[in-house]
Amino acid sequence: MDYRENENRLLIDDIKEKCLWGIRVRYLIVGLALPLIVFSLVNKNPPGIYLGLVLFVGGYNALAHVLHSIKMKLDLWQVVVFRSVFQVFDVAATTLLIYITGWLESPYWFLYLVLIILSGFGMFSYYSLSVFLIASVSALFYLGLLWSAYTGFLPVYGPSFTLSPEELLRSIFNKAIFTTVSFFLFAGTIYYFSKLLSQHREELYKKNEQLLGALEELKDIDLLKDEFISTASHELRTPLSIVRENVSLIEDGVVGEVDAKQKKLLSVSRENIDRLAGILDNLLDISKIESRSLELNCQPTDISSIAKRAIELMADKANYKKISIEERLPEPLIARADADQILRVFINLIDNAVKYTQREGKIGVEVEDAGARIKASVRDNGPGIAEANLPRVFGRFVRFDIETKGSGLGLSICKGIIEMHHGKIWVESKSGQGSKFTFAIPKGEAND
Amino acid sequence: MTELKRRILVIEDEKEMLEAVRLRLEANSYEVISASDGAEGLSQARSEKPDLIVMDIMLPKMDGFTVCRMLKFDENYKNTPIIMLTARTQEMDVARGKEMGADAYLTKPFKSEELLAKIKELIK
Numbered sequence: 001m002d003y004r005e006n007e008n009r010l011l012i013d014d015i016k017e018k019c020l021w022g023i024r025v026r027y028l029i030v031g032l033a034l035p036l037i038v039f040s041l042v043n044k045n046p047p048g049i050y051l052g053l054v055l056f057v058g059g060y061n062a063l064a065h066v067l068h069s070i071k072m073k074l075d076l077w078q079v080v081v082f083r084s085v086f087q088v089f090d091v092a093a094t095t096l097l098i099y100i101t102g103w104l105e106s107p108y109w110f111l112y113l114v115l116i117i118l119s120g121f122g123m124f125s126y127y128s129l130s131v132f133l134i135a136s137v138s139a140l141f142y143l144g145l146l147w148s149a150y151t152g153f154l155p156v157y158g159p160s161f162t163l164s165p166e167e168l169l170r171s172i173f174n175k176a177i178f179t180t181v182s183f184f185l186f187a188g189t190i191y192y193f194s195k196l197l198s199q200h201r202e203e204l205y206k207k208n209e210q211l212l213g214a215l216e217e218l219k220d221i222d223l224l225k226d227e228f229i230s231t232a233s234h235e236l237r238t239p240l241s242i243v244r245e246n247v248s249l250i251e252d253g254v255v256g257e258v259d260a261k262q263k264k265l266l267s268v269s270r271e272n273i274d275r276l277a278g279i280l281d282n283l284l285d286i287s288k289i290e291s292r293s294l295e296l297n298c299q300p301t302d303i304s305s306i307a308k309r310a311i312e313l314m315a316d317k318a319n320y321k322k323i324s325i326e327e328r329l330p331e332p333l334i335a336r337a338d339a340d341q342i343l344r345v346f347i348n349l350i351d352n353a354v355k356y357t358q359r360e361g362k363i364g365v366e367v368e369d370a371g372a373r374i375k376a377s378v379r380d381n382g383p384g385i386a387e388a389n390l391p392r393v394f395g396r397f398v399r400f401d402i403e404t405k406g407s408g409l410g411l412s413i414c415k416g417i418i419e420m421h422h423g424k425i426w427v428e429s430k431s432g433q434g435s436k437f438t439f440a441i442p443k444g445e446a447n448d
Numbered sequence: 449m450t451e452l453k454r455r456i457l458v459i460e461d462e463k464e465m466l467e468a469v470r471l472r473l474e475a476n477s478y479e480v481i482s483a484s485d486g487a488e489g490l491s492q493a494r495s496e497k498p499d500l501i502v503m504d505i506m507l508p509k510m511d512g513f514t515v516c517r518m519l520k521f522d523e524n525y526k527n528t529p530i531i532m533l534t535a536r537t538q539e540m541d542v543a544r545g546k547e548m549g550a551d552a553y554l555t556k557p558f559k560s561e562e563l564l565a566k567i568k569e570l571i572k
Contacts (some may be wrong), residue, residue: 112494237535238462241557245468254475277557 007205008076015079019068022086022118026061030054053096060089084130088137090115095141103149104171111177112138113186120190131194135187139180146172222291229287233280240280244273280410286396289416296338296420298444304329304367305373306339310346311365314354321359325350328366335374336444341417345425348410349378349437356382356435371440373423379436385429393427414439453479454571457496459489459503459515460533469502472560478567486510493519498528499571502563505534513548520549529570533558 033054040050064086094115098106119134148154150172161254249255251266258266285299288294307329318325353363357380364379385393394415397408414437418425423441456478460466463484470480481496483489486507493501493515501519505512512532519525529551551565 234535237556238465241464241535242464242468244557245465245472245560249468249471249475252475252560254471273557274559 009120012074012076012079014067015083019064021066021085023061023068026057026064029059031059048066049100053093053100056096057093060086079205080130084119084133087115087119087130087134091134091137091141094138095145098142099145099154103145106117109142112142112179112183116183116186117190120187120194129191131190132184135183139183142179143176146176157422207352226287226291226293230285233284236280237277240277244270244277247273253268279409282413285413286416287414288410289420294414294416297339298336298338298421300334301337301339301342302332303335303337303342303376303441304331304333306344307365307367308345310343310350313347314350317351317354318363321354321357322365323354323357323361326362328363328364328368330368333367333369333374334443335441337421337441338417342421343442345414345417345439346376346378348414351388352410352437353378353380353382353435356380358382368441373440374443375438375440377436377438379434381434384431384433384435385427386431390427390429394425411437453477453497454479455479455496456503456567457481457483457489457492457498457503459483459486459492459501459512459527461504461507465504469563470477472563473567476564484508485505486512486515490515490518493525493528497525500529500531500567502531502567505532516550531563531570532547532564533563 033050037054039052067082091112094108094111097111098108115138116131116134120131145154150169225340247266247270250258251263251270285294307327311325311327315325348361350363350365357363362381365377366379367374369375394411397411415425418439418441421441425437425439425440427435427437429435450570458466458469458473458480460469460482461484466482466484470482473480476503481492481498483492487509489501489503489507490510492498496542503512503515507515512534514551516532518532519530526549529552530549531552532550533554533556535556552564
């Protein structure tokens with residue numbers, strides 16, 4: 001699975017990054033050891049085995065560096081094997097260091113513990129078993145060192161040189177048991193912690209996978225919904241247009257006399273067919289806006305003149321209710337915008353205002369320059385919106401007034417269009433004191 | 449009187465829609481000839497030489513875009529105005545229709561007064 005591979009890739013990169021730090025630290029150690037060797041040379045003390053140790057570390061570190069920089073596509077387990085091999089080299093170098101720095105009394109055996117800790121870091125799931133590998137190798141090397149000293153295979157360094165054979169034997173025996181037990185206790189602790197960490201990681205991974213699956217499913221459902229709306233509204237259009245045309249033919253008296261009463265009924269029918277068509281348009285638009293498939297044709301546009309056009313288009317409707325529209329539309333205010341869509345926003349807002357304002361009421365339309373933005377507002381002196389309802393005004397299918405006709409989609413379409421223009425739309429309203437809808441869109445590079 | 453009648457070709461596969469448009473146009477003293485698919489429409493357009501064509505986009509046999517292009521790229525018919533009627537509202541379709549040379553574009557359900565106004569405007 002893609003996601004699993006991706007996760008492994010991340011883990012590999014993580015381990016590689018940590019290995020690079022290990023390589024840097026080894027270079028630093030070699031760099032620090034070199035002056036000591038030069039110092040001993042100056043003092044006419046042959047560095048001997050120290051030089052050998054430094055060359056050993058420098059050598060395998062250089063090899064590690066080369067392997068690290070070669071672009072190889074490795075599996076997770078291969079990376080882990082490479083890493084473990086170099087950790088074994090580290091253990092060997094540490095063993096050598098312990099041997100030449102006082103052997104039994106050498107303080108450096110704590111470095112084994114450091115190596116066990118390091119092997120636990122960055123290793124997750126079953127790879128955390130590598131702590132036991134390092135612990136075993138450490139114990140093996142250390143015990144080997146003690147054994148070679150005991151059998152006289154290697155010369156004994158340090159103060160233990162002066163111990164009697166019995167004392168030496170007891171000391172070696174104590175040391176061997178103590179260190180070996182320490183290593184495995186330590187490895188066990190580190191293993192436990194890394195297991196704990198990896199468990200969290202595994203859980204997170206599983207949750208993530210579930211979430212991703214759910215997201216895909218939701219996306220599919222959403223796509224299906226959009227397709228459904230789009231097909232449904234197309235399929236509905238043809239029969240709707242046949243009904244509309246036939247009703248309108250009868251209404252216009254094309255197929256015979258129609259009396260006033262019949263005509264009234266027919267015109268109500270026709271108006272409602274148009275309303276239905278409007279709702280279909282809105283449904284299609286909201287699904288396009290939400291699926292981001294509505295394409296804007298942005299040009300430098302005079303927002304004031306669009307507002308003027310919208311007012312002209314809505315004039316009949318307003319006149320019918322004897323509503324006066326006050327306008328404050330100063331000199332051309334240019335913003336980069338899709339003229340048709342902004343016109344729809346104005347029409348929707350003015351249409352709402354007309355709907356909610358009582359007869360002989362007042363509507364105000366205003367466009368103003370607000371620095372980097374153009375601000376436009378439509379205000380009415382209708383019943384206003386209750387405070388509790390304000391947050392839901394721009395939601396889909398939201399209608400507070402059952403009496404008023406509408407699909408409850410107009411404002412969410414406005415919001416969608418304005419947001420696609422990287423603008424904002426909001427409402428200020430108080431119950432009984434009317435509402436004011438305002439939107440602001442950035443001017444963009446319109447003034448270039 | 450009859451000589452003055454303008455002839456309009458309506459290409460539409462929905463029979464009821466076709467009849468409604470025919471009634472409306474005849475009531476406004478146009479002569480109406482019709483076709484129910486794209487191929488028939490194209491041959492009608494060539495043989496009957498209508499003054500204007502009203503057609504759907506989604507047509508059997510040959511779609512409206514193709515018929516439109518065939519006519520508009522033909523010297524003999526390129527001046528015949530074409531009005532596209534469609535249930536599709538995608539902006540892309542409008543753009544494509546214009547590209548193919550359609551003179552006007554009405555979305556279903558269209559208002560008959562709009563159709564009549566467009567016809568009047570396009571027939572000189």
